[in-house]
Amino acid sequence: MAAAAPTSDPDSQQLINLTSSSTSSRILFATDEWFAAADNLLNPSPPQFDPDAYCPEGKVMDGWETRRKRSAGHDWCVITLGGAPHIGDVTYDAVKVEVDTAYFTGNQAPRISIEGVRVLRRHDVNDNDEDYLYTWMPGAASRLARGGGIQGTGQSAASVNRAAKACERVAVAAGKGNNNGSCKWIEILPMTPLKPGYEETRHHSFSVDQRVRKQVAAVGGITHIRVNYFPDGGVARLKLLGRVFPNNGGSTASSAANNTTIHADVQRIIDNSPANTIHLHSSSPNTNTNTNSAPPSALPHHHPELSCITYGGMGLECSNKHYGVPMNLIKASLGKDMGDGWETARHPERSAVVTKDPVTGLQDTPLFDWAVLKLGCRGTADTGVSRIIVDTRHFKGNFPESVKID
Numbered sequence: 001m002a003a004a005a006p007t008s009d010p011d012s013q014q015l016i017n018l019t020s021s022s023t024s025s026r027i028l029f030a031t032d033e034w035f036a037a038a039d040n041l042l043n044p045s046p047p048q049f050d051p052d053a054y055c056p057e058g059k060v061m062d063g064w065e066t067r068r069k070r071s072a073g074h075d076w077c078v079i080t081l082g083g084a085p086h087i088g089d090v091t092y093d094a095v096k097v098e099v100d101t102a103y104f105t106g107n108q109a110p111r112i113s114i115e116g117v118r119v120l121r122r123h124d125v126n127d128n129d130e131d132y133l134y135t136w137m138p139g140a141a142s143r144l145a146r147g148g149g150i151q152g153t154g155q156s157a158a159s160v161n162r163a164a165k166a167c168e169r170v171a172v173a174a175g176k177g178n179n180n181g182s183c184k185w186i187e188i189l190p191m192t193p194l195k196p197g198y199e200e201t202r203h204h205s206f207s208v209d210q211r212v213r214k215q216v217a218a219v220g221g222i223t224h225i226r227v228n229y230f231p232d233g234g235v236a237r238l239k240l241l242g243r244v245f246p247n248n249g250g251s252t253a254s255s256a257a258n259n260t261t262i263h264a265d266v267q268r269i270i271d272n273s274p275a276n277t278i279h280l281h282s283s284s285p286n287t288n289t290n291t292n293s294a295p296p297s298a299l300p301h302h303h304p305e306l307s308c309i310t311y312g313g314m315g316l317e318c319s320n321k322h323y324g325v326p327m328n329l330i331k332a333s334l335g336k337d338m339g340d341g342w343e344t345a346r347h348p349e350r351s352a353v354v355t356k357d358p359v360t361g362l363q364d365t366p367l368f369d370w371a372v373l374k375l376g377c378r379g380t381a382d383t384g385v386s387r388i389i390v391d392t393r394h395f396k397g398n399f400p401e402s403v404k405i406d
Contacts, residue, residue: 091221
C-alpha cells in the first residue's frame with residue numbers, strides 16, 4: 001500500500017482543483033446524504049457554520065455528512081473530475097489531496113481513502129457519446145438533471161450494489177483498454193486518519209506518492225475518483241489537485257472553444273427542497289395537541305417519572321458529552337431540536353467497515369457510550385418501575401442503534 005507523502009509539489013501554483021463544481025466536477029453517486037449532500041464537498045467557497053441552524057434531519061452542516069452507519073459496509077461517493085472540457089477524452093494526473101474537516105468536531109469521518117479510475121468511451125455503443133463520463137453510473141443522469149443530491153436521503157442496499165457493480169465494470173474495461181492487466185481502481189490515497197474540524201486541526205494535506213502517479217500514467221490518466229469514508233461521518237471540503245494529462249485526445253485549447261458539456265450550467269434546486277427547511281435553535285418547537293398522535297412521553301401517566309428533573313433527578317456522569325449533556329434526557333418537556341438531548345461524538349476508533357452480529361443483528365463492536373442518572377424519587381414496593389420511555393425525537397440519522405438500561 002503506497003503511503004501519502006508529506007512533501008509539496010514545486011509547481012503547486014499551477015495545479016488545477018479537479019474536484020471543484022466551478023470546473024465542472026460533479027458527484028455521480030453517494031451512498032448516504034442524510035445530514036448534508038455530497039455536492040458540498042465540491043463547493044469552491046470556504047465552509048460556513050451557523051450554531052443555531054437546524055433542519056428536520058438535525059444540525060445543518062456545510063459538507064458531506066452521512067448518518068451513523070447501522071448497516072454493514074462503509075459510505076462512499078463517486079466524483080467525475082473537472083478542470084478542462086470533457087471533449088477529446090481529457091484525463092488527469094493526481095498530484096495532491098487536501099481535506100478540510102471544518103466544523104466537524106465530533107462527527108468527522110475518522111478515516112478516508114481515495115481511489116481513481118479512467119472511464120473509457122464505449123465505441124461499441126456510440127462514438128459521439130459525450131455523456132459517457134456520467135451515464136456509466138446508474139442514476140447519475142437523474143441526479144445531475146435535478147442539480148445534485150437530496151439531503152435527508154440514503155441509497156437502498158440494491159442501489160448501492162448496482163453502483164458498486166458499475167464501478168467494477170469500468171475498472172475491468174480500463175484494464176482491458178490499456179492492456180495493463182489491472183482491473184482495479186488505483187489507490188490515490190490509502191486509508192488515512194482525519195482529525196476533528198477545529199481550526200488548528202481541520203486542514204489535511206497529502207502529496208500523491210510517485211509510485212501512484214506512475215500507475216496513473218500507465219493507464220493514461222484518470223477521469224473519476226471514489227471517496228471512501230471509514231465507516232461514516234463528515235468532511236467539509238475535498239480538493240484533488242492535479243493537471244490535465246497529455247494524451248492523444250486532442251488539443252485542450254481547441255476543445256475549450258467548443259465546450260458543450262451539457263451539465264456544466266445545471267441549476268441546483270436542492271436549496272429549495274422541502275428537506276432543507278431550516279429552523280433556528282432558539283425557535284419555539286411545535287406542540288402537538290392531538291393526543292391520538294402524540295408520543296407516549298407527551299401523554300399523562302398514572303405513575304410519576306422517577307428520573308425527571310422536577311422530582312430531583314440528575315445527570316451525574318457520562319462517557320461523552322460532545323453534543324449534549326445527560327441532564328437533557330430527564331427534562332420534563334419534549335426536546336425542541338437535536339441540540340436539546342444527549343448526543344455523543346462518533347467514536348474515533350470505531351471499525352472502518354461495519355459488521356453485524358449474526359445472532360443479534362446489531363453491530364459487532366465492543367464500543368458503547370453510557371450515562372448515569374440519579375432518580376429524583378423511588379418507585380413503590382408494589383409497582384417498582386412500570387414503564388421506560390426512550391424518546392429519539394429529532395435524532396433521525398444519529399439515534400443509538402440499541403439501548404440497555406441497568
